[in-house]
Amino acid sequence: MQEPTWPPNRPPEGWIDRPDRAGRWGTRFRRLQGTCSGEPLRRNRDDRLGGGVAAGLARWRGFNPTAVRVVFVIATLFSQGTLVPFYFMAWLLIPGSVDVAAAGSGAPEYASVWSKARHDSRGITLAVGVASVLSILLLIVGVFSAGLVQTWGWPQVVSAACLVLIWRNAPAHEQALLRRVGGALASIGPDATPRGNRLRIAGAVVLLAGGIGWLVSVHESVSLLRPLGGVVLVLAGCVLLLGPWWLRIARDLVLERQARARAEERADMAARVHDSVLQTLALIQRRADDPAQVTQLARAQERELRSWLFEGQAPGSVSGAGSLAAGIRQIQQDAEARHGVPVEVVTVSDCPLDEDLAALLAAAREAVVNAAKWSGAPVIALFAEVTPDDVEVVVRDRGKGFDPLSVPADRKGLAESIHRRMSRHGGTVAVQAAVGEGVKVSLKMPRAAAARSAARE
Amino acid sequence: MVLVDDHGLFRSGVRSELGRAVEVVGEADDVAPAIEVITSTQPDVVLLDVHLPGGGGAAVVAAIRERGLPDVRFLALSASDAPEDVIAVIRAGARGYVTKTISTAELADAIRRVASGDAVFSHRLAGFVLDAFASADTSGPDAVKPSFDPELDQLTARERDVLRLIAQGYTYKEIARELYISVKTVESHVSSVLRKLQLSSRHQLTRWAAERRLA
Numbered sequence: 074m075q076e077p078t079w080p081p082n083r084p085p086e087g088w089i090d091r092p093d094r095a096g097r098w099g100t101r102f103r104r105l106q107g108t109c110s111g112e113p114l115r116r117n118r119d120d121r122l123g124g125g126v127a128a129g130l131a132r133w134r135g136f137n138p139t140a141v142r143v144v145f146v147i148a149t150l151f152s153q154g155t156l157v158p159f160y161f162m163a164w165l166l167i168p169g170s171v172d173v174a175a176a177g178s179g180a181p182e183y184a185s186v187w188s189k190a191r192h193d194s195r196g197i198t199l200a201v202g203v204a205s206v207l208s209i210l211l212l213i214v215g216v217f218s219a220g221l222v223q224t225w226g227w228p229q230v231v232s233a234a235c236l237v238l239i240w241r242n243a244p245a246h247e248q249a250l251l252r253r254v255g256g257a258l259a260s261i262g263p264d265a266t267p268r269g270n271r272l273r274i275a276g277a278v279v280l281l282a283g284g285i286g287w288l289v290s291v292h293e294s295v296s297l298l299r300p301l302g303g304v305v306l307v308l309a310g311c312v313l314l315l316g317p318w319w320l321r322i323a324r325d326l327v328l329e330r331q332a333r334a335r336a337e338e339r340a341d342m343a344a345r346v347h348d349s350v351l352q353t354l355a356l357i358q359r360r361a362d363d364p365a366q367v368t369q370l371a372r373a374q375e376r377e378l379r380s381w382l383f384e385g386q387a388p389g390s391v392s393g394a395g396s397l398a399a400g401i402r403q404i405q406q407d408a409e410a411r412h413g414v415p416v417e418v419v420t421v422s423d424c425p426l427d428e429d430l431a432a433l434l435a436a437a438r439e440a441v442v443n444a445a446k447w448s449g450a451p452v453i454a455l456f457a458e459v460t461p462d463d464v465e466v467v468v469r470d471r472g473k474g475f476d477p478l479s480v481p482a483d484r485k486g487l488a489e490s491i492h493r494r495m496s497r498h499g500g501t502v503a504v505q506a507a508v509g510e511g512v513k514v515s516l517k518m519p520r521a522a523a524a525r526s527a528a529r530e
Numbered sequence: 531m532v533l534v535d536d537h538g539l540f541r542s543g544v545r546s547e548l549g550r551a552v553e554v555v556g557e558a559d560d561v562a563p564a565i566e567v568i569t570s571t572q573p574d575v576v577l578l579d580v581h582l583p584g585g586g587g588a589a590v591v592a593a594i595r596e597r598g599l600p601d602v603r604f605l606a607l608s609a610s611d612a613p614e615d616v617i618a619v620i621r622a623g624a625r626g627y628v629t630k631t632i633s634t635a636e637l638a639d640a641i642r643r644v645a646s647g648d649a650v651f652s653h654r655l656a657g658f659v660l661d662a663f664a665s666a667d668t669s670g671p672d673a674v675k676p677s678f679d680p681e682l683d684q685l686t687a688r689e690r691d692v693l694r695l696i697a698q699g700y701t702y703k704e705i706a707r708e709l710y711i712s713v714k715t716v717e718s719h720v721s722s723v724l725r726k727l728q729l730s731s732r733h734q735l736t737r738w739a740a741e742r743r744l745a
Contacts, residue, residue, distance in 0.1 A: 415631075417654075417699060419653050419656065420661075421660040421661045422661055452699075454653065454698050454699030456657070456694070456698045456699075458694070467698050469699055469700075
């Protein structure tokens with residue numbers, strides 16, 4: 074007997090029928106349009122803006138993600154915000170797509186956020202708490218006006234609750250996205266003592282209740298002063314309740330900024346020490362058989378270090394040069410004097426120095442010193458061109474070159490002094506190198522907008 | 531080849547170094563004797579110092595051109611690299627420019643090139659030319675002095691690329707490899723730059739040179 078076939082028409086090539094619900098929906102839709110990839114609905118982590126819901130929807134149905142997003146935003150506007158909580162619910166309930174890179178590690182990426190949040194009782198409590206606080210705030214606002222805030226606000230109570238759950242239970246890469254937004258909520262628990270917390274919340278509740286009661290009791294009254302008192306009470310309650318969050322946010326911001334500034338300063342200092350002291354020490358080692366030269370090097374280094382530590386004049390900076398061409402000439406003279414390698418300089422046009430260009434010069438200097446020390450080339454070419462838009466410096470030698478892939482990580486010269494220095498100031502670096510064919514380092518620094526317009530005139 | 535330089539020591543040095551590669555048929559140490567020697571010997575190439583006591587290399591080139599000797603080609607040579615002098619010699623009609631620090635082999639090569647009708651640009655000259663033609667598109671109305679052929683006033687993007695690489699010390703062969711073109715094409719780019727440099731009536735060029743002299 075012939076085997077029964079169902080569906081009667083053979084499905085097209087690439088038809089994969091998945092047993093799960095999303096897959097069934099997918100194939101059902103596909104029967105209407107025939108453009109679906111046949112994959113189940115997953116949030117798309119590769120092309121996400123928020124939770125990847127729109128991108129996932131787009132991939133599932135074969136739409137353009139941008140179109141899905143635009144439609145969502147428009148629909149949100151028309152539905153007065155009602156769609157927003159659905160977005161977060163989708164985030165919560167639809168499983169994320171598998172991370173290709175982490176696929177081998179066996180992480181349960183397929184599970185939805187909700188499957189984890191279900192067991193997170195603290196998270197649920199927190200979500201309910203946040204929702205209730207928001208509800209109270211909305212109620213208070215409602216006393217004064219029943220306008221836009223009301224219609225737009227209520228759906229967001231659900232959004233906030235969902236967000237709390239997502240934030241507590243989403244995989245790490247999604248949490249990082251939310252951290253900036255949700256960081257404030259984290260300060261409720263572990264930071265304050267439980268007793269202080271309870272006191273604070275109790276006080277807030279009393280104040281809020283008193284304030285609300287007052288407001289409600291005088292609502293019909295024409296007196297203006299009494300509702301004001303109520304407002305003050307409510308505000309005091311809010312400050313008591315939310316004050317620690319705000320403080321924590323502000324403190325975190327300041328701390329983070331300080332940490333970043335410290336790290337940058339350290340990197341700058343390391344680059345400078347490398348340029349001056351470490352370079353000189355390396356030179357001294359290479360010329361150990363020539364005492365006069367060693368003494369001279371040590372003296373020069375001492376002078377430089379002193380002027381840095383006590384007079385604030387940074388080593389490696391091309392000091393005293395007023396223009397780019399002058400700075401390039403100074404690099405040439407320095408390199409020729411210190412390393413005895415002739416440097417052929419060509420400069421095309423010129424411009425005054427600013428901070429970015431000083432960094433460019435410092436990087437160029439480092440590239441020249443590197444070439445002088447390691448290439449073994451008889452001559453180094455140093456080319457600088459100023460155009461209205463940017464300044465390019467090329468350092469080139471025909472020395473022994475190197476294999477860019479085999480540079481050990483602990484050799485700081487190229488990485489720290491040149492690459493980071495340039496990128497800190499918005500410039501770019503291109504290094505062409507091959508064994509036996511020399512090295513070409515191209516440094517490009519965009520000019521400041523003001524300098525640009527001045528150059529065009 | 532005729533060698534014109536006011537330093538006797540340098541002349542004898544070049545002569546002994548180039549002895550095997552190039553036949554030196556005459557020497558001179560000033561403008562007037564140089565013109566005499568060149569008209570009498572009619573060499574393929576004149577290696578000409580930019581700085582001569584009696585009027586500079588440009589005067590020699592101009593005088594020879596006046597006498598109608600188109601087959602004599604000039605290669606300018608200088609130690610000082612004062613841009614306005616170099617540009618003056620090139621605009622007078624020299625086919626190339628090299629610095630005195632050039633190696634013997636490179637000098638011989640440059641002479642051969644000039645003899646065969648090519649242009650020779652040292653990295654420094656390339657820099658000067660780039661500088662002189664820079665901001666051609668953005669220059670103000672005072673810079674626009676219409677010449678017979680507006681194309682002469684600007685370098686093409688390709689010519690700029692070639693000049694940039696020359697300025698970075700690339701040889702013609704290396705440039706050809708870098709830009710994926712043939713050495714012949716590189717040569718023709720350089721020649722066309724030279725032509726523009728000589729024929730362009732750009733106000734810009736003169737002004738640029740004047741500014742350089744002030745600085």
